Amino acid sequence: xxxxxxxxxxxxxxxxxxxxxxxxxxxxxxxxxxxxxxxxxxxxxxxxxxxxxxxxxxxxxxxxxxxxxxxxxxxxxxxxxxxxxxxxxxxxxxxxxxxxxxxxxxxxxxxxxxxxxxxxxxxxxxxxxxxxxxxxxxxxxxxxxxxxxxxxxxxxxxxxxxxxxxxxxxxxxxxxxxxxxxxxxxxxxxxxxxxxxxxxxxxxxxxxxxxxxxxxxxxxxxxxxxxxxxxxxxxxxxxxxxxxxxxxxxxxxxxxxxxxxxxxxxxxxxxxxxxxxxxxxxxxxxxxxxxxxxxxxxxxxxxxxxxxxxxxxxxxxxxxxxxxxxxxxxxxxxxxxxxxxxxxxxxxxxxxxxxxxxxxxxxxxxxxxxxxxxxxxxxxxxxxxxxxxxxxxxxxxxxxxxxxxxxxxxxxxxxxxxx
Amino acid sequence: xxxxxxxxxxxxxxxxxxxxxxxxxxxxxxxxxxxxxxxxxxxxxxxxxxxxxxxxxxxxxxxxxxxxxxxxxxxxxxxxxxxxxxxxxxxxxxxxxxxxxxxxxxxxxxxxxxxxxxxxxxxxxxxxxxxxxxxxxxxxxxxxxxxxxxxxxxxxxxxxxxxx
Numbered sequence: 001x002x003x004x005x006x007x008x009x010x011x012x013x014x015x016x017x018x019x020x021x022x023x024x025x026x027x028x029x030x031x032x033x034x035x036x037x038x039x040x041x042x043x044x045x046x047x048x049x050x051x052x053x054x055x056x057x058x059x060x061x062x063x064x065x066x067x068x069x070x071x072x073x074x075x076x077x078x079x080x081x082x083x084x085x086x087x088x089x090x091x092x093x094x095x096x097x098x099x100x101x102x103x104x105x106x107x108x109x110x111x112x113x114x115x116x117x118x119x120x121x122x123x124x125x126x127x128x129x130x131x132x133x134x135x136x137x138x139x140x141x142x143x144x145x146x147x148x149x150x151x152x153x154x155x156x157x158x159x160x161x162x163x164x165x166x167x168x169x170x171x172x173x174x175x176x177x178x179x180x181x182x183x184x185x186x187x188x189x190x191x192x193x194x195x196x197x198x199x200x201x202x203x204x205x206x207x208x209x210x211x212x213x214x215x216x217x218x219x220x221x222x223x224x225x226x227x228x229x230x231x232x233x234x235x236x237x238x239x240x241x242x243x244x245x246x247x248x249x250x251x252x253x254x255x256x257x258x259x260x261x262x263x264x265x266x267x268x269x270x271x272x273x274x275x276x277x278x279x280x281x282x283x284x285x286x287x288x289x290x291x292x293x294x295x296x297x298x299x300x301x302x303x304x305x306x307x308x309x310x311x312x313x314x315x316x317x318x319x320x321x322x323x324x325x326x327x328x329x330x331x332x333x334x335x336x337x338x339x340x341x342x343x344x345x346x347x348x349x350x351x352x353x354x355x356x357x358x359x360x361x362x363x364x365x366x367x368x369x370x371x372x373x374x375x376x377x378x379x380x381x382x383x384x385x386x387x388x389x390x391x392x393x394x395x396x397x398x399x400x401x402x403x404x405x406x407x408x409x410x411x412x413x414x415x416x417x418x419x
Numbered sequence: 420x421x422x423x424x425x426x427x428x429x430x431x432x433x434x435x436x437x438x439x440x441x442x443x444x445x446x447x448x449x450x451x452x453x454x455x456x457x458x459x460x461x462x463x464x465x466x467x468x469x470x471x472x473x474x475x476x477x478x479x480x481x482x483x484x485x486x487x488x489x490x491x492x493x494x495x496x497x498x499x500x501x502x503x504x505x506x507x508x509x510x511x512x513x514x515x516x517x518x519x520x521x522x523x524x525x526x527x528x529x530x531x532x533x534x535x536x537x538x539x540x541x542x543x544x545x546x547x548x549x550x551x552x553x554x555x556x557x558x559x560x561x562x563x564x565x566x567x568x569x570x571x572x573x574x575x576x577x578x579x580x581x582x583x
Contacts, residue, residue, distance in 0.1 A: 020517075028524055053520045060512060071509075153509040154436045158429045161516060165425060 001091065008095035014061045021058060021103035025050040029107045035322035036179070037111075038118025038274040044125040045180030047111035048132035051104055052176040055139035056164050058103070062096040062143030063156035070151045070210070079213040086206040093144045093206060100136040108132075118274040127186035128177065131194070131247075135175040138198045139164055145205040151212050172242045181319075182269040183304035184248040193244040197237040204230050250304070257305045263287075265299040268319075272302065278323045282330060282367045289366075290396055293403045295337040300330060312336075327373040331363035339407070342414025352413045354382055359406045361388050366399070423476060423488040424523070424538040428515045430468035431495030435503050435558070436511040437464055443508060454563050461562065465496055486542040494537055494551040495519075500558030 009015070028050035036042035066089075069075050081088060112124050142163050146156035167174045175194055177186075208230055259267040260280045264287070268276050279300070286294060303316045315336060317329035335356065344352045357380035364373045365388050379385055391402050411417045438457055440446060446453060469492055473485035495515040502514035519538075526536030540547035 024520070032525060053524055056516055056520055057513075060516060064510065153439060154433055154512070157512045157516070158432065161428070161512075 001087075005091040005094055008091045009098065012065055012095045012099060014058070014065060014096055014099040017057065017061045018099050018103060021054045021099070022106055024054045024057075025103050025107040026110065028053060029111060033321065037114050039182065040115065040119050040122045040271050041125050041128070041180035041182055041185070043111045043115040043119070044128035045177050047108045047124065048128045048135075049176060049178065050107060051132040051135045051139075052164070052167075054103060055100075055135055056161050058096070058100045058136065059139040059143035059146075059160035059164055060157035061099075062093075062140045063147030063160055065092060065096050066144040066147030066205075067151075067153065067156060068092075069148070070212070071153075075151070075210055075212050079209055085209065089144070089148075089206045093140065093202070096140045096144060097137060100140050101133065104132060104136055119271070120273060122271075125180070125185075127188075127191060128180055131175065131177070131186060131191060134191075134194055134198050138175060138201060141198065141202040141205040145201065145208065148205070148210050149208065151210070172246075173238060174247060177248060179321075182271045182302075183251055185251045187245060187247060187249040189244045190241070190247045190249075193237075193241045194247075197241050200233060200237045204234070253305050253307075257302075259299070263298075264296050267299055267305055268302045269305065272319055275319055275323050275326075279317070279326055279330075282323075282327060282369075285366055285369065286330070286334060286363070288396065289400050289403070291400045291404075293338075293400045293407070294334055294363075296334060297337065300333065303329075324368070324373065324375075327364040327367035330367050331360050334363055335360050340411055340414070340417040342410065342417040344414050348413050352410065355406055355409045355413065357381065357383050358388070359403065359410075361385065362391055362399075362403070362406075365389070365392050423472070423484050423491055425519060427472060427488050427491040427538075428495050428512070428519060430472050431465075431492055431499045432512040432515055434461060434464040434468050434492075435496055435499035436508055438503065438562075439508040439511075457562060458559065461496075461500070461559070465492065468492055468496075483542045487538075487540075490542065490548055490551045491538045493555040497551070497554030497556070497558030500555075501561045504561040 029046060033046075036046040069078050078085075078088060108124065108129060115124070139160070143156065143160045146159040146163075150156055150159070167176070208226065254270055256270075257267045258270045258273050258276055259265045260276055262280055262284065264283060266276060266279050266283055268279065283296075283300060286296060297312065301313070301316045303313075303318045306313045306316060308314075312333070315329060315333040317326045317333070319326060339356055339359070342352070361374060361379045361383040364379070365371050367373065371385055371389055371392075374385060379388075391399060394402065438460060469489050472488045472492065476485040476488050495518070498514040498518055499511040503511040506513055522536050522538060526532050526539055532539035534546065535550075537544075537547040537550045
């Protein structure tokens with residue numbers, strides 16, 4: 001068996017695809033974004049994602065490898081062999097799987113190496129890595145099955161692409177995650193059902209006879225029920241995956257979140273510790289405004305650390321693709337406390353919100369340190385970003401006065417203000 | 420319209436892949452007459468594919484999408500023909516799918532496609548048409564040039580093709 005596997009590995013057409021798969025994996029890992037580096041769950045999810053994309057090519061390659069019997073005209077001979085079918089097909093399938101896993105491992109190893117310095121003690125999350133390995137196995141098995149079932153040279157790769165890329169349209173049966181934010185984890189039941197479905201498909205890929213054999217040799221093998229049973233099992237397997245619920249579920253809040261010593265405090269999930277200093281500096285820029293013009297909360301929490309029923313938890317900050325999303329949340333938390341509670345007559349509503357938006361835009365820029373916080377053409381509607389940039393270059397007391405002016409204007413526009 | 424960026428691939432791969440013949444390696448040395456027949460074959464199957472996919476897209480309610488489908492078909496067909504030349508005609512799907520994987524992953528910057536993500540452009544983007552036409556022209560050139568000049572077929576793949 002091992003000898004045959006060695007021959008298969010040496011002869012597999014996938015060995016030509018392997019450098020391409022490895023290059024694709026690494027390019028996808030590092031070539032689009034690098035903010036995932038240093039956060040274990042994010043790094044794990046980032047290492048997992050390329051598997052989804054190169055799985056389409058890998059599955060096509062597995063289909064081509066498995067279709068070899070048809071191209072060589074040995075379909076019938078194989079069906080009449082003494083050996084059970086799975087023993088003949090196992091080395092072929094395994095060789096494709098090994099090439100897929102070889103393409104996957106360098107990305108995982110590099111994701112670990114680059115993350116370790118920032119992320120501190122810990123390791124990549126096995127759940128995400130298993131999910132990726134599961135998807136690779138699934139790709140190979142679908143490819144093997146399709147390449148074997150159809151004698152056509154064109155249907156198998158297309159079938160593979162439809163099965164694998166079709167997941168984009170059907171979220172309940174997805175085998176991948178786009179990112180692994182710290183508030184979420186892979187649901188064990190979702191992972192187990194996916195793993196089981198993969199095993200089921202693998203068993204089918206190894207044991208089902210090609211369609212041609214079923215058609216031409218019906219006298220020898222009563223195979224019709226086998227295919228019926230396989231289809232029924234596949235359907236129930238898919239149904240189980242769907243009923244197992246979403247792939248990502250909310251994590252329980254950590255008992256001891258990571259908090260800064262400054263006042264006000266900043267608390268983040270322990271996995272996000274590389275962001276603590278950055279966000280602390282953002283809050284420090286707000287604190288530095290003189291004369292107490294701003295009302296800051298005692299603690300800024302990251303989303304998910306407090307129970308969602310706490311009234312202020314809705315404005316807890318989120319780290320989305322790096323810290324650039326944080327100023328938005330910090331600013332709205334501060335604005336909510338600082339802007340007085342007013343009754344706003346309908347005819348001045350627009351004027352009122354314009355003043356609030358100006359203040360909000362200023363706070364975002366102040367928090368982040370520059371106007372990049374608002375993104376290109378971003379920021380609250382109707383706010384002149386150039387004016388905000390001018391304000392940010394005033395001396396500290398000038399900026400505080402500008403804020404005071406905004407608050408005075410807000411009080412004048414609104415009615416019955418308090419707070 | 421992102422969906423025709425993917426759904427046109429099978430049409431293009433089938434159209435180009437239908438050139439496959441079990442005498443492929445012999446036919447590479449055939450006369451110009453066969454080459455002309457092959458060009459007619461590809462053009463007609465692409466016209467058929469374009470009619471099918473654009474009709475379905477129009478019926479589904481998107482005239483712009485139908486126009487984009489035709490452009491994407493031209494783009495992928497060019498890639499499929501080059502792929503068929505490189506790896507053997509049975510493997511015409513490799514380059515279109517590889518192209519899609521890469522462009523789908525990197526081609527969109529936030530909300531807007533990059534200029535080179537031709538299959539994601541709106542139908543009235545002129546450059547995407549020029550690019551699709553150029554890729555199709557390259558594919559047709561790969562089809563018509565004699566193997567001596569463009570003889571890059573990787574025989575390891577196609578050897579198993581020709582023995583079938």
